[in-house]
């Protein structure tokens with residue numbers, strides 16, 4: 232991923248987003264950020280991110296919503312917690328990454344053909360729809376929505392997995408799908424209440 236170098240101006244700020252960041256779980260201490268860069272230095276993935284964790288912290292607290300929510304950085308974060316361990320201000324960077332991912336999905340800001348958010352969305356849809364993941368269908372959906380031409384390259388492997396019974400096409404589902412939906416709805420309601 233190419234590191235983005237952009238000049239931002241005051242007029243592009245979204246103060247409401249900056250306020251949300253400072254009140255959301257993980258962002259409570261963001262205004263204490265020293266911009267020391269220890270998070271970026273300790274992050275094993277920062278090399279591949281378009282904004283390093285330090286830059287993302289800065290853009291977030293200043294309210295540059297579009298850059299933050301459409302960044303690849305939040306999707307490349309593997310939740311390893313290395314940045315949090317090193318942060319001298321004990322900022323919960325990892326948790327903030329989760330909050331940013333959720334918001335990016337809700338507002339359709341995520342990079343549309345990037346496999347990680349597409350996988351997260353399809354995974355969630357599949358669980359809501361049948362209560363279980365059917366791996367073959369999930370993989371195909373992700374390829375179709377991100378890089379359909381790459382499916383051909385995996386066709387031999389896919390056939391071998393089907394032949395040996397390691398993958399099935401039949402849709403897997405739980406008996407009481409309504410229980411899963413009730414559970415997920417309860418989680419959604421609680422999350423919305425906490426966000427208020």
Ligand code: SF4
Pocket residue numbers: 263264265266267268269270271284285288314317318319320321322324
């Ligand atoms: S380590 Fe903490 S204080 Fe330093 S730049 Fe990163 S978030 Fe800010």
Ligand code: SF4
Pocket residue numbers: 270273274275276277284307308309310311312313314315324325328
């Ligand atoms: S939790 Fe995410 S941002 Fe922090 S060091 Fe690990 S990969 Fe990087």
